[in-house]
Amino acid sequence: MQNDSQVYRLVKGDDGLQLKKSSQAKAALRPHDIRIQVHAASLNYRDLLPMRGPIDDTRDGLIPLSDAAGAVLEVGSAVTRWKVGDRVAPTFFSGWQSGPFKKDHLATALGGGSIDGVLSEQIVVPEHVVVEIPAHLSYAEAATLPCAGVTAWHALVERGGLKIGETVLIQGTGGVALFALQLAAAIGAKPIVLSSSDQKLKRAIGLGAWKTVNYRTQPDWDQAVLDMTRGAGADHVLELGGPDTFERSIASVATGGKIAQIGVLTGFGPTPNLLPVQFLNANIHGICVGSGAHFSALNRFLETHRIKPVIDTEFTFDQIPQAYDHLASGQHFGKVVIRL
Numbered sequence: 419m420q421n422d423s424q425v426y427r428l429v430k431g432d433d434g435l436q437l438k439k440s441s442q443a444k445a446a447l448r449p450h451d452i453r454i455q456v457h458a459a460s461l462n463y464r465d466l467l468p469m470r471g472p473i474d475d476t477r478d479g480l481i482p483l484s485d486a487a488g489a490v491l492e493v494g495s496a497v498t499r500w501k502v503g504d505r506v507a508p509t510f511f512s513g514w515q516s517g518p519f520k521k522d523h524l525a526t527a528l529g530g531g532s533i534d535g536v537l538s539e540q541i542v543v544p545e546h547v548v549v550e551i552p553a554h555l556s557y558a559e560a561a562t563l564p565c566a567g568v569t570a571w572h573a574l575v576e577r578g579g580l581k582i583g584e585t586v587l588i589q590g591t592g593g594v595a596l597f598a599l600q601l602a603a604a605i606g607a608k609p610i611v612l613s614s615s616d617q618k619l620k621r622a623i624g625l626g627a628w629k630t631v632n633y634r635t636q637p638d639w640d641q642a643v644l645d646m647t648r649g650a651g652a653d654h655v656l657e658l659g660g661p662d663t664f665e666r667s668i669a670s671v672a673t674g675g676k677i678a679q680i681g682v683l684t685g686f687g688p689t690p691n692l693l694p695v696q697f698l699n700a701n702i703h704g705i706c707v708g709s710g711a712h713f714s715a716l717n718r719f720l721e722t723h724r725i726k727p728v729i730d731t732e733f734t735f736d737q738i739p740q741a742y743d744h745l746a747s748g749q750h751f752g753k754v755v756i757r758l
């Protein structure tokens with residue numbers, strides 16, 4: 419077994435945070451730890467935020483990224499759940515495995531703040547913070563699940579209780595959005611997809627979109643949503659945009675409908691006018707990724723429905739900066755993956 423593994427770290431310099439590749443000595447395993455050979459990792463919009471601000475709580479030298487999949491390489495002396503060769507992925511929050519969310523779970527997010535993430539050839543984690551990945555998925559496909567997949571599942575199914583025939587408004591064609599589209603289509607709901615690109619919208623129809631709207635050529639997309647639902651509005655709205663989209667999301671939601679507050683694609687403020695939510699008897703659900711139990715439930719659903727995540731591009735470990743640039747360009751449709 420190799421003694422050193424290659425790793426990327428976010429290093430603070432005069433020009434802000436820079437990604438630097440280095441070697442890392444093999445960490446000793448505690449009794450309940452497992453060592454994972456990482457075969458693939460994936461990027462999320464969240465991974466761009468430390469470079470962009472305004473949140474700068476990143477520890478100097480942090481290993482970034484939350485999402486990976488790999489094979490168990492070695493187990494600690496007291497490990498009972500896993501054996502060498504098992505195919506696993508770490509959960510986004512090491513502290514949130516099941517039950518309701520608690521405030522202190524937030525500080526256990528992989529690859530953010532001060533907790534090292536997964537952009538490494540090998541990682542060591544306690545045995546209880548990984549789940550088995552679906553048998554029908556490759557490592558690259560499974561590496562897309564921990565953040566984007568679990569967030570869409572938590573929002574639509576666990577909190578949203580999405581039912582057959584309900585309408586779901588989905589913003590964009592990035593990672594969370596396409597998981598939401600695939601899950602909603604498999605449930606028999608009616609996904610409405612917004613995108614800046616007609617070409618991407620065509621591909622969304624291929625994945626089961628019921629209706630589509632180009633938000634560039636039709637900036638009053640809330641009106642389009644009302645028109646296509648005969649004035650009723652969407653039963654579920656995945657709010658991914660933030661300040662520039664929230665008021666139109668509220669204008670798009672049905673009476674008694676559910677808005678899942680998830681994204682910050684257009685920034686972090688200001689707060690929208692919430693008064694219309696009251697007159698719609700609508701609900702706003704704050705969504706913060708999800709638990710290990712949510713991840714396992716998502717995996718069972720993906721296996722049952724033979725759903726494969728949509729990968730836009732795969733980069734090698736040496737092409738990490740290009741992978742970040744590609745995600746930042748917004749050209750992608752689905753997930754950006756790194757193969758190790």
Ligand SMILES: NC(=O)c1ccc[n+]([C@@H]2O[C@H](COP(=O)([O-])OP(=O)(O)OC[C@H]3O[C@@H](n4cnc5c(N)ncnc54)[C@H](OP(=O)(O)O)[C@@H]3O)[C@@H](O)[C@H]2O)c1
Pocket residue numbers: 461462463464565566569589590591592593594595612613614615618633658659662663679680681682683684705706707708745748749750752
């Ligand atoms: N709360 C949570 O737990 C949680 C978890 C995961 C992600 N998030 C957040 O959710 C958002 C999406 O994350 P992601 O990783 O899926 O991002 P992503 O893969 O980078 O997707 C970005 C896509 O969003 C679309 N978009 C951008 N601006 C838009 C706008 N004004 N209106 C509608 N669509 C727009 C674009 O799609 P087109 O190219 O089709 O226009 C763009 O390609 C981010 O803000 C992220 O921070 C939150």
